[in-house]
Each structure stands twice: as structure tokens, then as C-alpha cells.
Amino acid sequence: MKVQLPLQQFAHWLAVQPDAVWLRQPINGQWHDLTWRQVDDQARRLASALLALGCAPGDRVALLSKNCAEWFICDLAIMMAGLVSVPLYPLQTAESIAYVLDHAQCKVILLGKLDDADKLEVGIGPQLTRIALPYPTLACAHDWHALLAMHEPLQTAAEQQPEQLLTLVYTSGTTGNPKGVMLSVHAMAFTAANACAEMHMSPQDRFFSFLPLSHVAERFMVEFNSLYCGAPVAFVESMETFASDLRHVRPTVFFAVPRLWTRFQQGVLEKLPQAKLTRLLRIPLLGWLVARKIRRGLGLDQARIMISGAAAISRGLLDWYQAIGLTLCEGYGMSENVAYGCFNRPGQVRFGTVGRAMRGLEVRIAESGEILFRSPTLMLGYYLEPEKTAEALQDGWLHTGDKGELDSDGYLRITGRVKDIFKTTKGKYVAPAPIEGEIAKNSHVEQVCLMGSNLDQPLALIELSPAARLLPAGQVGADLQATLAHLNTQLQPHERISHFVLVREPWTVDNGCMTPTMKIRRNVLEARYAALVAALPARQPLYWET
Known part of the structure; x- marks a missing residue:
């Protein structure tokens, strides 16, 4: 497909609809x-x-x-x-x-x-x-x-x-x-x-x-x-006006990151607790009316393409939105290929995957399990860094640094980062991403980081959601302990989690725990909590940082 270059495309709309907004x-x-x-x-x-x-x-x-x-x-x-x-x-x-x-x-x-x-x-x-x-x-x-x-x-x-x-x-x-x-x-x-x-x-x-x-x-x-x-684009004025701006615009195409989809959910549940929402959704006509009201309240009642990307989203969150009539389409790409990778198209969504390759993109899995991309969208290279360019681009393929699996229909599932995999003192490797995904299904969890390099067993650092911080500690603790106990029955012995550590301070860009694109910095978190981890009491699997 021959494509117009950006200034040519701009000139096209300037000629076709100069006075359109x-x-x-x-x-x-x-x-x-x-x-x-x-x-x-x-x-x-x-x-x-x-x-x-x-x-x-x-x-x-x-x-x-x-x-x-x-x-x-x-x-x-x-x-x-x-x-x-x-x-x-x-x-x-x-x-x-x-x-x-x-x-x-x-x-x-x-x-x-x-x-x-x-x-x-x-x-x-x-x-x-x-x-x-x-x-x-x-x-x-x-x-x-x-x-x-x-x-x-x-x-x-x-x-x-x-x-x-x-x-x-x-x-x-x-x-x-x-x-x-x-x-x-x-x-x-x-x-x-x-x-x-x-x-x-x-x-x-x-x-x-x-x-x-x-x-x-x-x-x-x-x-x-x-x-x-x-198509027209509306901008948000400020975070204070975000909700009202979104309701005013009612976009048909909407892209957000998992953290924001979580915040939307929390806003709904603060007004309508989950148990009550679940009961209402089971009632045929009333459930439909309640779901429609929630969609309108969010400003997403006319959205036909809703995208989640930039980080992994939990299956529980995808199911929650599905229940209120919003299907989130998870996608996956990188700066190095203009974020043009795999995508769950509307009507062809397979939860648990990041979808199939976009048009003109080839994807394959290397023997090491690493995801490789080839397409006309690949970067020219890293500026002034020929060695890093040669490492990332080999034989025309972009080495993503992520590990994944392709199913028989071409849907890609991310299984972790090549460099995030760590080895415990037992000499066994652990991939954190799938386990973090399971922990994140608990609605009290805002963010989670599994660590375990040179530890006998992995442990999970957990940042609680704003809503969870307002609940009685006993209730939150009991729910998380139930999650920990259930999860450990599903994991291999070397993967079982010794502790849930509930951190006191939220992870932000300002304190260096997150990148500007809202990804956690594992190396920073591991260094920040090293002393705390070393002193954890063995018989206290749920530990609150004081």
C-alpha cells in the first residue's frame, strides 16, 4: 500500500475540508x-x-x-x-x-x-x-x-x-x-x-x-x-477537568494505560460497591440500564475502539469492563517500531493476548523465546549509539527484549521480559510478569513488583490502590492473604511467594520509582527496598511497611 507522507496528508484535508474543525x-x-x-x-x-x-x-x-x-x-x-x-x-x-x-x-x-x-x-x-x-x-x-x-x-x-x-x-x-x-x-x-x-x-x-x-x-x-x-481531536484541560472533558467529548476512539483503566473502575466502585454492581448486572433489563449509565458517566458510551497499552493489563480488569459492555483492545508495540506491533481488533479480541500482527508486520519468536518484529515501521537506529542499534536490529529484525508465545491463530501472548527473569538461590528461574498479572487481579492492588534475585523464594512488593488505603487494614489484609494462599497453590514450588510486602509510599515519577510512561523501574525498587526485604520476619507473610 503506497502511503501519503504526513505533509501530503495534511494538504489533502486542507483541500477537502479546510473549514472543518x-x-x-x-x-x-x-x-x-x-x-x-x-x-x-x-x-x-x-x-x-x-x-x-x-x-x-x-x-x-x-x-x-x-x-x-x-x-x-x-x-x-x-x-x-x-x-x-x-x-x-x-x-x-x-x-x-x-x-x-x-x-x-x-x-x-x-x-x-x-x-x-x-x-x-x-x-x-x-x-x-x-x-x-x-x-x-x-x-x-x-x-x-x-x-x-x-x-x-x-x-x-x-x-x-x-x-x-x-x-x-x-x-x-x-x-x-x-x-x-x-x-x-x-x-x-x-x-x-x-x-x-x-x-x-x-x-x-x-x-x-x-x-x-x-x-x-x-x-x-x-x-x-x-x-x-x-477526524477531530479534543484535548484535556487539566487532571481536575479530565472527567468532565471526557464526558463532553464522548470520543469514538479512546486510548488509555492500565493504571487509568484501574482508576476509572475504582471511581465507579466508590459509588457502587462491587457486590451490589454484580447483583444489579445479573438482572436482565436493569443490568443493561445500569451498565449504560456507567458507560455514559465515564464518557465512553459512544466509544467503538477502546485501547489499552504501554503496560500489561490484568485479565480481571478486562472482564470487569466487558461486564459493563466495554471491550478493551489490548495492544503491544515499542518506540522502536512506532508502537506498531500486535493488536486485538474490535470484534476479534482474545483476552490474555495482545492480539495479532498489524498489516505489513511480521512477528516471530526466537529460539530464546524473544519476540522479534520486522516491518517498514522499524527505527533507523538509536541516535549516536551504533552498538546498541546493532544489538536491537539484527538481520532486519527488531529484538524487543520481551518474551512471548504465538498461538495457532497468530495471537501473541507476552510472558515477560528477557532481562526481568531472575534466579532464586535455588538456581531456578522465575518470570515475574505472569505472576504479577495474577496478583493484580485483586482490586486492592494498584501496582506490583515481583522480586527474588538471590532470595530463597520470590516476594511481591505491592502498592495499594487509593480505595484500599481507605478501607480497614484488617479487611484488606484478609483479602490479600487469601489471594496469596490461593496463588501459591497454582505456582511451581520455586515460584511460590514468601511475602506480600505492602509499601507505605506510592510509586511515582517524582520519587524515581516509575518512568514518565508509567512503567515501574525494577532496579530502583529492588535497591530501595533491599534493607526492608533483608529484615522481613519469616513467619509474617503479609508485611505492612511502617
């Missing part, structure tokens, strides 16, 4: 709509400004902001000027930002909506030219409205080439410094064009953007899919 931005509770024509004007003005500020084709421009309409406009302007975008995570530390800006050799940084912006100031060196998006942000040399007013729209946009570097997407760095994934113009085009065709997306769809656009999954699934199917 593409971007919807709430500001102080008021919705501001931007048409394709208005977006084009702003993007071309910003492109002119970037070139006037001394940027030359191929130069890198950093983008540090929470999601907003101007994020898309900036990305388009960078493409129009023939530059390379370097998105930064709004939740990144100042040290990490400084590393990426230096490593990518950025010349300009576009600064927008940020929480605790002042904490990031020291990460942005004086050599960078700063441009402020039209929101409260760090001090900048150039203001959005004034800068755009000063420059006429760029008459002739740069002509994109398929193998040209479009963007440098930095990994979240679970074990060390982030790596700069080089993604080509064609890779981004191929993902969106094929996903839109396979999912039958059209201008009648509606997207809702809130997960960081610096993450390749949101950029592909929301920004580029909307660009390729011509």
Missing part, C-alpha cells in the same frame, strides 16, 4: 475550535519564525509541554521547516531533560503547559532559544502570539522524503540514560495510514488526547491517526 482546546472551561485552515496558517507562521531564528534543515527542535492544540501545530511547523522534532516528557526530571537536549543537540525549545515548571528550569541551558506556547510556562525570549504575528506564513513547505529523519523519540530509560529512537517520515506515515484503513477510521470519529504526546503511542494513535483519517 480539527483541534478542540479547552481554556478556562471554554472550548476553542481550530479548523484545518487555521492550523495551517499558524503552523506556516511558526515554520517561518523557526527559520528566521537561524534553524537550518535537519536541526533539532525540542518540544516540552502537556498535550494541547499547539503541540500539533508545533509538530507540523517543524516538519514544514524541514526540521527534526525532539519531544520531551512533561514529567521528566530536569537532569533527564538536560541530558536529552544535549544529546540531541537541540537549538530551540518550545515550552507549553507544565506542572511545577520551575523545577525544570535548570535542565534547559542558556544556549537554547525559548519559545512560549500561549499558556503559563517558563520565561521565554519569544511569545507565541507576538512571534506568529511577526512572521508571514511560509509559502513553500519543505518537501518530505520517505527515509528522512522525522523525529527523535527518547525512550523512558527504565535502566539507564534514555536512548534516542530515530523514526523516519515513512515509518510514521505507514503506521497511521494502515491503522486508519484497518480500523475504518474516518472524519466522523472523535479522538481525546491526554496521554503524553512525547510517548510514541499517543503520537501515533491520536495525532497521526487523526491526521490520516481527518
Whole structure:
């Protein structure tokens, strides 16, 4: 399938529906709509400004902001000027930002909506030219409205080439410094064009953007899919307005991570306890009405494609949503292949798997059990890291670092990380992912990390859900002990869990326990709780950190 490149696709919608709304931005509770024509004007003005500020084709421009309409406009302007975008995570530390800006050799940084912006100031060196998006942000040399007013729209946009570097997407760095994934113009085009065709997306769809656009999954699934199917995108104003914004937009395509799907569930159960909900759902007509009311309350009553990705989701959570009439489609991909991997298509969902390969993608399992991908969406390599590139890309195949199994119908099941597997003192290997999935079925569990390297038996560090922290400790403890006892009857002797350790402090990006993409940092957690683990009382399988 020959695909249009991003600027060609933008020109298509500009010709076909110039006055249709593409971007919807709430500001102080008021919705501001931007048409394709208005977006084009702003993007071309910003492109002119970037070139006037001394940027030359191929130069890198950093983008540090929470999601907003101007994020898309900036990305388009960078493409129009023939530059390379370097998105930064709004939740990144100042040290990490400084590393990426230096490593990518950025010349300009576009600064927008940020929480605790002042904490990031020291990460942005004086050599960078700063441009402020039209929101409260760090001090900048150039203001959005004034800068755009000063420059006429760029008459002739740069002509994109398929193998040209479009963007440098930095990994979240679970074990060390982030790596700069080089993604080509064609890779981004191929993902969106094929996903839109396979999912039958059209201008009648509606997207809702809130997960960081610096993450390749949101950029592909929301920004580029909307660009390729011509559908409008609404942005969340803040976490405080998230629920009302979502109900207002009622998206038809919705992408979230497991942690958020868990939070939605917890919000429902705080108003309607599980036992009562289960009883109501069993009553034929009443159950249907209750489920419909919950879907409307979430703002998902018109969603036809609901995606979960970026981390494993528990089977229990998938079943819970299924019971209220929402089928979550779990998918799996990586920054290194533009998140274009395997996916459970609507109507073809197989729980417990991450679905089948997307169009144009080959997947196979190596003798070691590692999942390998080959497709036109593979990265050009890691920026300035030829050795790591050679390790990840071998004979045209991407080595994912994940282990998995393919069933007879081509559905892929993730069984763990190649490097996450640990060995206990008994010399036996344990794969944590499947066991963590079983523990996460308990609704009291927000997050879990199984560890056991150089221990006699594995143990599980558990962060309790916000709802569980409000319940009597005795009730929570009894439920978790029942889970532990039942689980140990299902596990091999060397896999059986000695302790559930209930940690006191939640794991966050700020305290270093999670990456900006909400993945737990195992090495950080193992180091953080090493002393506690060494002193655990043998006869107390459920241990509360005091």
C-alpha cells in the first residue's frame, strides 16, 4: 500500500475540508475550535519564525509541554521547516531533560503547559532559544502570539522524503540514560495510514488526547491517526477537568494505560460497591440500564475502539469492563517500531493476548523465546549509539527484549521480559510478569513488583490502590492473604511467594520509582527496598511497611 507522507496528508484535508474543525482546546472551561485552515496558517507562521531564528534543515527542535492544540501545530511547523522534532516528557526530571537536549543537540525549545515548571528550569541551558506556547510556562525570549504575528506564513513547505529523519523519540530509560529512537517520515506515515484503513477510521470519529504526546503511542494513535483519517481531536484541560472533558467529548476512539483503566473502575466502585454492581448486572433489563449509565458517566458510551497499552493489563480488569459492555483492545508495540506491533481488533479480541500482527508486520519468536518484529515501521537506529542499534536490529529484525508465545491463530501472548527473569538461590528461574498479572487481579492492588534475585523464594512488593488505603487494614489484609494462599497453590514450588510486602509510599515519577510512561523501574525498587526485604520476619507473610 503506497502511503501519503504526513505533509501530503495534511494538504489533502486542507483541500477537502479546510473549514472543518480539527483541534478542540479547552481554556478556562471554554472550548476553542481550530479548523484545518487555521492550523495551517499558524503552523506556516511558526515554520517561518523557526527559520528566521537561524534553524537550518535537519536541526533539532525540542518540544516540552502537556498535550494541547499547539503541540500539533508545533509538530507540523517543524516538519514544514524541514526540521527534526525532539519531544520531551512533561514529567521528566530536569537532569533527564538536560541530558536529552544535549544529546540531541537541540537549538530551540518550545515550552507549553507544565506542572511545577520551575523545577525544570535548570535542565534547559542558556544556549537554547525559548519559545512560549500561549499558556503559563517558563520565561521565554519569544511569545507565541507576538512571534506568529511577526512572521508571514511560509509559502513553500519543505518537501518530505520517505527515509528522512522525522523525529527523535527518547525512550523512558527504565535502566539507564534514555536512548534516542530515530523514526523516519515513512515509518510514521505507514503506521497511521494502515491503522486508519484497518480500523475504518474516518472524519466522523472523535479522538481525546491526554496521554503524553512525547510517548510514541499517543503520537501515533491520536495525532497521526487523526491526521490520516481527518477526524477531530479534543484535548484535556487539566487532571481536575479530565472527567468532565471526557464526558463532553464522548470520543469514538479512546486510548488509555492500565493504571487509568484501574482508576476509572475504582471511581465507579466508590459509588457502587462491587457486590451490589454484580447483583444489579445479573438482572436482565436493569443490568443493561445500569451498565449504560456507567458507560455514559465515564464518557465512553459512544466509544467503538477502546485501547489499552504501554503496560500489561490484568485479565480481571478486562472482564470487569466487558461486564459493563466495554471491550478493551489490548495492544503491544515499542518506540522502536512506532508502537506498531500486535493488536486485538474490535470484534476479534482474545483476552490474555495482545492480539495479532498489524498489516505489513511480521512477528516471530526466537529460539530464546524473544519476540522479534520486522516491518517498514522499524527505527533507523538509536541516535549516536551504533552498538546498541546493532544489538536491537539484527538481520532486519527488531529484538524487543520481551518474551512471548504465538498461538495457532497468530495471537501473541507476552510472558515477560528477557532481562526481568531472575534466579532464586535455588538456581531456578522465575518470570515475574505472569505472576504479577495474577496478583493484580485483586482490586486492592494498584501496582506490583515481583522480586527474588538471590532470595530463597520470590516476594511481591505491592502498592495499594487509593480505595484500599481507605478501607480497614484488617479487611484488606484478609483479602490479600487469601489471594496469596490461593496463588501459591497454582505456582511451581520455586515460584511460590514468601511475602506480600505492602509499601507505605506510592510509586511515582517524582520519587524515581516509575518512568514518565508509567512503567515501574525494577532496579530502583529492588535497591530501595533491599534493607526492608533483608529484615522481613519469616513467619509474617503479609508485611505492612511502617
